[in-house]
């Protein structure tokens with residue numbers, strides 16, 4: 001695998017790489033990322049992974065400084081997954097000066113759910129992803145469904161700005177006990193790790209209830225929020241939403257998704273399940 005730290009080197013390699021699939025990441029790779037790399041390989045001649053911990057998408061009290069940076073082991077995993085090129089720019093390469101131009105996603109899409117609790121987060125994500133797409137110019141780009149709202153924001157950005165790239169979603173990969181894989185799971189103590197699958201089991205319970213015909217969404221959401229609070233979590237939201245725009249559902253026959261975010265100790269976990 002070739003590691004490119006400059007835009008020039010990456011672009012020169014990209015020009016010879018045929019049909020390219022980009023998998024943008026912030027590193028600390030787990031099996032969920034690797035599944036995306038393998039899926040990418042099925043659609044393209046070459047997979048380009050990127051690793052960049054993007055300061056712009058972290059709030060002032062968030063975990064930018066302590067976000068795990070594990071380049072060496074990430075490279076081993078990427079090699080094993082058959083990735084040909086890694087773009088691992090420094091901060092100076094991505095942001096040589098203060099970034100004055102940003103992508104502002106539609107307020108209706110980023111004032112809700114995670115956007116409500118992480119102001120500016122999706123602006124930072126959309127800005128860095130537009131920049132990565134411009135640098136790499138891939139034919140397709142893959143993003144996991146674990147970050148469901150991120151996937152929606154980025155798909156809409158690509159469509160509304162007519163970017164010449166296809167967005168391909170990847171399924172969430174889970175541990176055997178149901179916990180969605182995430183780089184932030186590494187922050188959990190052994191006790192918290194044993195408690196963490198509760199989030200998935202509550203989402204599963206809601207999915208089964210809705211599938212069985214229970215359409216009292218407010219009751220289902222409130223019950224799950226209460227269970228999380230009783231078990232010592234600090235939930236931000238549990239919300240049954242329309243899949244396409246993540247707004248509250250108007251018709252119960254619409255394709256739905258249930259999303260949740262909650263803090264377990266100092267660690268904020270998010271998850272979702274399509275219903």
Ligand code: PAF
Pocket residue numbers: 024025026052054057125128129147150
């Ligand atoms: O999902 C992530 O890891 C990040 O938000 C992304 C898409 C790589 C942008 O920094």
